[in-house]
Amino acid sequence: MSLENRVCINSCEEYDSRRIYAVIQEQFRQLNAAELVKPGMKAVIKPNLVLKSKPEAAVVTHPLVVAAVASCLQELGAEVLVAESPGGLYTPGALRSSYHACGYSDAAKSHGFALNEDCSSRELKTPGGAVSKTFEVIAPILDADLIVDVCKLKTHCMMGLSAAVKNMFGVVPGLMKPELHCRFPEKAPFAEMLVDLCCGVRPHLCVVDAITAMEGNGPSGGNPRFVGALLSARDPFYLDVLCAGLVGMKTADIPYLQAAHSRGLCPADIDGLEIIGENYRSFIAPDFVQPESKTSNFIEHLPRFLQPLAARLATPAPRIRAKDCVGCGKCAESCPQHTIKLENRRARIDYSHCIRCYCCHEMCPQHVIDIKRMPLFKL
Ligand code: SF4
Ligand code: SF4
Known part of the structure; x- marks a missing residue:
């Protein structure tokens, strides 16, 4: 199997900077991140900051996971910027307020990475898209040499799962996200749109904060649930196939994974992955609470x-x-x-x-x- 099919999973039982850093460093070694990151590159980390929320509520990517990823990229010579368009208005003031509320302002100071405040955006062409040939995308993502998707493992009322692929929806600026919901009101076309967007942006490395995940009515109204793992991969679709399994779902339960599988972008189930690290079965929570919206x-x-x-x-x-x-x-x-x-x-x-x-x-x-x-x- 190629490095693109590889998914790393390791235990990490608490938000301890040293342990997180050690796990990410080893996973990046397994994924040969040094081949992707060159000195002087502009690396942009895309976290999940959907809502202003304290890290312990498990709504946002924990700032210590972002800080550890930033340190690993800096050691490889990259300049690191964190960029996200949370839900709601996309203005410098709203961004600063999100960074502060989610604990990112302190993490940026102590770990020496920058937080984006440029609220411009441009068109990204996705000529191969099945349902959308263009997307409006925030400028720092378009200007990046390397995109690192650092997401949170959560259930999602509409898509079933929020992990590496769904996190890419946050590159669409602020209130343009509801416009895409309007254009694609049904689950299946919305899922195809997410696949088009993820393929167009194409993150180079992906990391999932699954130390504390969210169960129930995610991505913001559920409850924190301990999983105790960090995951990494080069490919967001392969990574999400394993994420689905961890929260007790199948690929067929997740509309965007079904869409990706039918396009040949990911395997039908976990058996098609090359899993490195620890036995993923030890992290599966069989009673993981599903969103109430899960269709029968x-x-x-x-x-x-x-x-x-x-x-x-x-x-x-x-x-x-x-x-x-x-x-x-x-x-x-x-x-x-x-x-x-x-x-x-x-x-x-x-x-x-x-x-x-x-x-x-x-x-x-x-x-x-x-x-x-x-x-x-x-x-
Ligand atoms: S339902 Fe929630 S978001 Fe809407 S107005 Fe009330 S408190 Fe605000
Ligand atoms: S669920 Fe209905 S009311 Fe709520 S944002 Fe969507 S369209 Fe509006």
Whole structure:
């Protein structure tokens, strides 16, 4: 097998700088990162900073994992910049506020890497894309010599899994992300779009922070869950096949992995990977809590004419706990369908236009938007 098929997994039981650094250094050796990183290169680390959140909540990539990756790249001679477009507005002020809230400002000072504040973006052409031939992408990613995807292992209400591939959605600037949800409201085309984007950006190295992962209604409303592992690979699709297995899912449960597999970009299951390091089975959590939005497959057994209606009814909807809503408007700002209004400083959803993308659930800083399935379909 080639280095592209290789996925490294090693135990790391706590957020201890030295241990994290030692694991990443060994994984980069296994992946021959020195072949990719040349002195003087501009290396851009793309973390997951979807929401302003403390590292222990397991919403964002832990800053100590980013710091360890930065140190390994600096030792190989690269200049390191961390760049991300979190959900919401993409402005220098919003970026600084995210860096501070997520613990990145302190990590950058102590480990000597830079944090991006340039909020320009340009068009990336993806002529081979199946559903999208261009994307608007933040400038530092386009200007990088080397892109390193450093993500968090999380469940995801819409895509099932958030790891290396889904993390690349964050290269689309701020409020342009809801536009893509509008263009691709159904899961399957949205998944194809993610594959087009990931292939277009093509990170050179990928690292997954799975020391503490997120289970349940991720990527921001779930609960921290100890997994105790760090993973690395050159290929984001191969890496996510193993990530899916760790959280008790199959490739077939993840729409973007299904799309990637049908394009020949990744194997159908873990057996097609070359796994280096420790036995991945020791990290699998069989009771890992899945997102409530995970679709059941009973629909395909219904008569064809009933399937669209059943699919609509069976897809869980976002429900706002009105008494806990503080009226901040973040959900309305992120809703691609503009179907959330603030009334008397409380958010209210008009379900006639809701496409079940769960951006509102993802962006609510108070975590007061639940994902609810009709009781009949819970059965
Ligand atoms: S209400 Fe929420 S789930 Fe529905 S379209 Fe808007 S952001 Fe998406
Ligand atoms: S983001 Fe959450 S707290 Fe803010 S208005 Fe929407 S539901 Fe309320």
